[in-house]
Amino acid sequence: MASEQLSRRRFLAALGVAAGTAGCQSPGSPGSEHGGASATDDGTTSSAGGETRSGTEYTAVYRAVADAVASIRVYDRDGRGAGGSGFLVDGDHLVTNEHVVAGADEVYARFADTGWRPVSVVGTDVYSDLAVLRVGDPPDGVDPLSFATRDPPVGTRVVAIGNPFGLSGSVSEGIVSGVDRTLPAANNFSIADAIQTDAAVNPGNSGGPLVSLDGDVLGVINSGGGDNVGFAISAALARRVVPSLLRTGDYEHSYMGVALQSLTPLVATANGIDPASGVYIDRVLDGGPSDGVLRGSTGTETLTGTEVPVGGDVVRRLDGTPTPTRQEFSTFLALETSPGDTIAAELVRDGETRTVDLTLGERPAPG
Structure with a gap:
């Protein structure tokens, strides 16, 4: 695989990728919209240094x-x-x-x-x-x-x-x-x-x-x-x-057995979370890996006419990795863990920060 990758890169360089890079100019300079290359009458391109080549790096x-x-x-x-x-x-x-x-x-x-x-x-x-x-x-x-x-x-x-x-x-x-x-x-x-x-x-x-x-x-x-x-x-x-x-x-994908919700400003305010960073646990599935370890919502409150969940854990780190959003949370699970791993979840519950150990399961088959 490494030799195939090397031969492809040599081929790309021979076809002009290196020339395209060498012709780069600073933003705002003439021709910068096209990497410093300008068109000639015969349809080829001329780099800033005067070199003419056929096609582009995309070619x-x-x-x-x-x-x-x-x-x-x-x-x-x-x-x-x-x-x-x-x-x-x-x-x-x-x-x-x-x-x-x-x-x-x-x-x-x-x-x-x-x-x-x-x-x-x-x-x-x-x-x-x-x-x-x-x-x-x-x-x-x-x-x-x-x-x-x-x-x-x-x-x-x-x-x-x-x-x-x-x-x-x-x-x-x-x-x-x-x-x-x-x-x-x-x-x-x-x-x-x-x-x-x-x-x-x-x-x-x-x-x-x-x-x-x-x-x-x-x-x-x-x-x-x-x-x-x-x-x-x-x-x-x-x-x-x-x-x-x-x-x-x-x-096999890692599985926590929870329903997540983004920590929006309203959810953070209702739960007394400051700063509003982390992932809110809205529901813990019965019998899942998080059952008895994490806590989901215990009720709701109404703020500015909107009903928001309260009482659930807010997870801020997984194995020391910050999880300020659902994207970072999901990416950590997908790329850094496997079923059977035990991870440390740092969370906020009832206004206090604590860490709990959670053993991940295997995501159930669709259906």
Whole structure:
């Protein structure tokens, strides 16, 4: 995998990524909107230093990555079809979204230079919306893609590659416009640590890669909305889930057995919490891992005409990691814990700070 990543980066550098970086100018200087490059009459670009090159860094990353991206087509037992995208992560397997293959009776994949071929589902995880498919005969000479090993900072330039509306091999560009987002999942759970992007994402992009200009996969595209807002399952979460799907066909998520609520100003005021930081425990499920350890709401109060819960614990740290919001809370559980782990929860109860030990369970199967 390391040699494949190195060869891709060398290829990207040869196609002009380095030249694009060298041409950067400070904000407000001429040509800064295009990284210091200006157009010439013949359609090529000229860098600030006078070097002319064909295409852009987006062209380079597309050429390096696109052959590893596949169109996915699925059919249910009644013959109804749907489509999405996927990408090679090793010589035999594709990663896509769980929702792309959910309920499929037959699954097919097509690469840029091949016809449709049947593929099999190795494993799926509805709670991360990830799935792994086995390709019987992958195309020769195509390097699998590698998941990034570090979280991308906001503003990182990215490209989304996939098959929107069935238009195979499409690319759109943008930036990482947000991190640590939560997305809805089955059974009122959420997918933690998602990446937000303004790259155009449309039906059919699901399961395709969101890649950096180095060709590393920053996320698995999950969904798109209006106003240039799209989301991807983070590489950090995929690095935990995908190997388990390859080994066993499923993945076990940590489970606390609580219903959470954001600590809004009204909830904080009603519960005497100052500063308003932490995650409010609204309900503890009977028989769950938190039963007898954490406390949920004991009643409600009305403030400014709004009924708000009171009496529940407010968790501020998990194993020493601050959890000022539900996003940080969910991300810690998703990326740092496993079922069976015992963690220390620092919380505020009845105006006093205390720490309790909580042994995590396994999230129940959807249904």
